Amino acid sequence: xxxxxxxxxxxxxxxxxxxxxxxxxxxxxxxxxxxxxxxxxxxxxxxxxxxxxxxxxxxxxxxxxxxxxxxxxxxxxxxxxxxxxxxxxxxxxxxxxxxxxxxxxxxxxxxxxxxxxxxxxxxxxxxxxxxxxxxxxxxxxxxxxxxxxxxxxxxxxxxxxxxxxxxxxxxxxxxxxxxxxxxxxxxxxxxxxxxxxxxxxxxxxxxxxxxxxxxxxxxxxxxxxxxxxxxxxxxxxxxxxxxxxxxxxxxxxxxxxxxxxxxxxxxxxxxxxxxxxxxxxxxxxxxxxxxxxxxxxxxxxxxxxxxxxx
Amino acid sequence: xxxxxxxxxxxxxxxxxxxxxxxxxxxxxxxxxxxxxxxxxxxxxxxxxxxxxxxxxxxxxxxxxxxxxxxxxxxxxxxxxxxxxxxxxxxxxxxxxxxxxxxxxxxxxxxxxxxxxxxxxxxxxxxxxxxxxxxxxxxxxxxxxxxxxxxxxxxxxxxxxxxxxxxxxxxxxxxxxxxxxxxxxxxxxxxxxxxxxxxxxxxxxxxxxxxxxxxxxxxxxxxxxxxxxxxxxxxxxxxxxxxxxxxxxxxxxxxxxxxxxxxxx
Numbered sequence: 001x002x003x004x005x006x007x008x009x010x011x012x013x014x015x016x017x018x019x020x021x022x023x024x025x026x027x028x029x030x031x032x033x034x035x036x037x038x039x040x041x042x043x044x045x046x047x048x049x050x051x052x053x054x055x056x057x058x059x060x061x062x063x064x065x066x067x068x069x070x071x072x073x074x075x076x077x078x079x080x081x082x083x084x085x086x087x088x089x090x091x092x093x094x095x096x097x098x099x100x101x102x103x104x105x106x107x108x109x110x111x112x113x114x115x116x117x118x119x120x121x122x123x124x125x126x127x128x129x130x131x132x133x134x135x136x137x138x139x140x141x142x143x144x145x146x147x148x149x150x151x152x153x154x155x156x157x158x159x160x161x162x163x164x165x166x167x168x169x170x171x172x173x174x175x176x177x178x179x180x181x182x183x184x185x186x187x188x189x190x191x192x193x194x195x196x197x198x199x200x201x202x203x204x205x206x207x208x209x210x211x212x213x214x215x216x217x218x219x220x221x222x223x224x225x226x227x228x229x230x231x232x233x234x235x236x237x238x239x240x241x242x243x244x245x246x247x248x249x250x251x252x253x254x255x256x257x258x259x260x261x262x263x264x265x266x267x268x269x270x271x272x273x274x275x276x277x278x279x280x281x282x283x284x285x286x287x288x289x290x291x292x293x294x295x296x297x298x299x300x301x302x303x304x305x306x307x308x309x310x
Numbered sequence: 311x312x313x314x315x316x317x318x319x320x321x322x323x324x325x326x327x328x329x330x331x332x333x334x335x336x337x338x339x340x341x342x343x344x345x346x347x348x349x350x351x352x353x354x355x356x357x358x359x360x361x362x363x364x365x366x367x368x369x370x371x372x373x374x375x376x377x378x379x380x381x382x383x384x385x386x387x388x389x390x391x392x393x394x395x396x397x398x399x400x401x402x403x404x405x406x407x408x409x410x411x412x413x414x415x416x417x418x419x420x421x422x423x424x425x426x427x428x429x430x431x432x433x434x435x436x437x438x439x440x441x442x443x444x445x446x447x448x449x450x451x452x453x454x455x456x457x458x459x460x461x462x463x464x465x466x467x468x469x470x471x472x473x474x475x476x477x478x479x480x481x482x483x484x485x486x487x488x489x490x491x492x493x494x495x496x497x498x499x500x501x502x503x504x505x506x507x508x509x510x511x512x513x514x515x516x517x518x519x520x521x522x523x524x525x526x527x528x529x530x531x532x533x534x535x536x537x538x539x540x541x542x543x544x545x546x547x548x549x550x551x552x553x554x555x556x557x558x559x560x561x562x563x564x565x566x567x568x569x570x571x572x573x574x575x
Contacts, residue, residue: 055407056406056407056409057403057406057407057573058572058573059572074406074411074412074573075406075409075410075411075412075414075415076409077409079407079408079409080408080409082407084404084407086403086407087400087403088400089400090399090400090401090403090404091399091401092318092395092399092401093399094322094323095317095318099317103314103317103318104401104404104405104408105408106313106314107311107314107405107408107410108408108409108410149404
């Protein structure tokens with residue numbers, strides 16, 4: 001891989017409109033070498049539109065997409081260094097699995113076989129079925145063959161739209177390990193997925209979108225280790241919530257039985273406890289909350305929906 | 311890209327079956343008329359009446375029989391598929407990110423249309439020649455009501471007929487290709503292309519519609535048969551111009567649509 005100071009993938013103020021629908025609006029983010037970036041968002045958030053622009057399948061109305069420092073357009077040469085899975089698997093049905101891989105590879109006028117074919121086929125695990133016609137494949141087999149197509153070229157950048165669709169748990173795990181290994185060797189990986197638990201295990205960074213706009217972007221660990229959220233065990237949850245709502249700095253409060261989850265940026269835990277105890281609420285324990293990606297995602301996108309509704 | 315298109319279209323079972331059907335017609339016609347070998351084929355005149363005199367006679371009669379309908383359909387089948395199959399299958403996006411540029415993709419497709427059209431036309435000629443050699447032998451080209459042609463003259467006219475028919479088939483292939491690009495699915499494009507050939511053929515038979523039919527490429531497809539009239543004269547200039555104009559228009563339309571279409575739309 002050539003040394004470069006540019007991010008491996010960069011979206012600069014990308015906007016795209018389809019008719020009356022603003023699919024993506026002024027979206028900007030970057031994925032560096034060694035990062036696995038999860039591109040998250042509810043259905044219709046603009047994830048696939050963003051990925052299409054990043055691989056040149058769709059021209060942005062404004063802004064630009066760059067890969068390895070080069071601007072991306074339809075059929076751009078830099079895409080030779082990119083493995084892509086987008087809008088699901090697609091093959092010539094009357095050709096074998098291997099025939100399809102050979103076809104897509106030879107279309108770029110490169111000598112067969114591709115550099116990482118053996119590893120890619122090993123991950124796909126299709127065995128003798130690789131020589132059978134694709135029209136007889138199951139959805140999972142097609143997905144694995146498409147992943148092999150993306151990986152066989154030993155890409156420096158991977159852009160994968162819902163790569164775990166149709167895979168069983170063991171295959172998902174194998175894919176996760178393969179992508180992690182590629183990232184360790186310097187590849188940049190951008191993955192869109194609705195399987196948040198899977199993304200939490202895989203990604204080093206996330207980009208969250210909603211309504212075509214960027215909600216947040218950054219290291220996953222920083223988003224999950226939110227130091228401003230606490231879980232407080234109390235003897236009266238409802239009363240504790242009433243007290244905390246009057247406490248300066250408490251932003252969100254949720255009650256589940258005797259446990260109150262409170263987000264209060266910049267407020268030390270001892271001040272929250274002091275407020276509760278002073279008001280006569282018994283506090284038995286306080287823990288800094290470690291949130292799941294699902295919780296973080298739902299909080300972010302729900303808030304954005306509320307905002308949008310207003 | 312030419313190899314990609316030929317691998318996916320020309321070498322698929324349905325294309326090979328179509329070619330086999332084209333080849334089967336001259337063979338079947340040869341067997342049906344073999345009893346007249348060396349003599350006039352019944353009471354028929356023109357190319358069909360002379361088809362039993364020699365291998366080249368049989369070849370040209372076969373071409374005259376197949377060229378108005380069967381050959382255009384066999385040519386339109388791969389042309390529509392070449393234009394639309396990768397969109398139908400979804401493989402177009404994976405070709406673009408492979409990456410293949412739009413101009414290279416288009417050039418490959420157009421070249422593939424030309425090759426498949428040539429293959430279909432050649433299939434008829436070769437099958438006619440081989441079955442004619444086996445059943446009627448290599449003799450001088452017989453023209454009813456005129457002296458036989460020398461081998462050189464006959465070969466020249468056969469090549470001219472084959473080349474002209476190839477050009478005519480390219481025009482319907484270009485129309486089929488443009489329909490394949492314009493219409494949402496390949497099957498719809500094939501249906502439209504076949505409907506065009508049939509309707510244009512019917513219109514061409516209506517003398518009252520002469521002013522309309524002269525602008526249709528189909529109107530000139532059989533002009534080459536006059537190469538083998540007793541007078542031996544054929545005016546292929548207008549037909550050639552009509553086919554070239556059709557090819558340019560249809561290909562230009564297809565290129566325009568492809569170059570402006572958002573591949574992700």
